[in-house]
Amino acid sequence: MSELDALQTALAGEHAAVHVYGALGGRTSASATPALFEAVSAAYTAHRARRDLLTAAVIDAEGEPVAAAPAYEVPRLESPRDVERAARELERSCAATYAYLVASTAGAPRRLAIGALNDAAVRELAFRGTPETFPGLDEYTDR
Known part of the structure; x- marks a missing residue:
């Protein structure tokens, strides 16, 4: 797969993340x-x-x-715990996408991918995720 294909895959993942987070935001309460x-x-x-x-x-x-x-699948969201779980799974998926982008790029695109991978791994923790030695790489997971 080319660098451009890997960038397109990551962009498609971000389109999905933006959509799903919009739905998650609609199911949370500031108060x-x-x-x-x-x-x-x-x-x-x-x-x-x-x-x-x-x-x-x-x-x-x-x-x-x-x-x-045109549409994305949004998990069932009946409670704050469901929102938290969905966000955690979404960040884990984004981390995997960015790990792939890191492996498929060089230079500026790779720096972007490394930053995004780090951000996704940290955001996963905000949703009660588990710290991983190599986030985004299931075969090296600490779970």
Whole structure:
């Protein structure tokens, strides 16, 4: 897979993350669960920014940025615990996508991917994730 293909894959993942975090934000409450609301809001903002950086990276690589899908599957969200679990799983998935991007790129795109991988791993912890020695690489997981 080419560097451009890897960038497009990461961009598609960010489109999905932005959509899902929008749904998660709609299921949290600033008054009932302020810490969760703040974490979801911060993650939404971070993923929007990362999506925009990836769009620029794809254009810099002379590609046409992949468009967002018309819809994404959103997990069942009946409680704050469901929101937290969905966010944790989403960040774990983003970490895996960025680990792949790290392995598939060099230079500036790789630096972007390393920063995004670190951010996803830290955000996963905000949603009660488990620290991992090599986030995004299931075969080396500490679980």
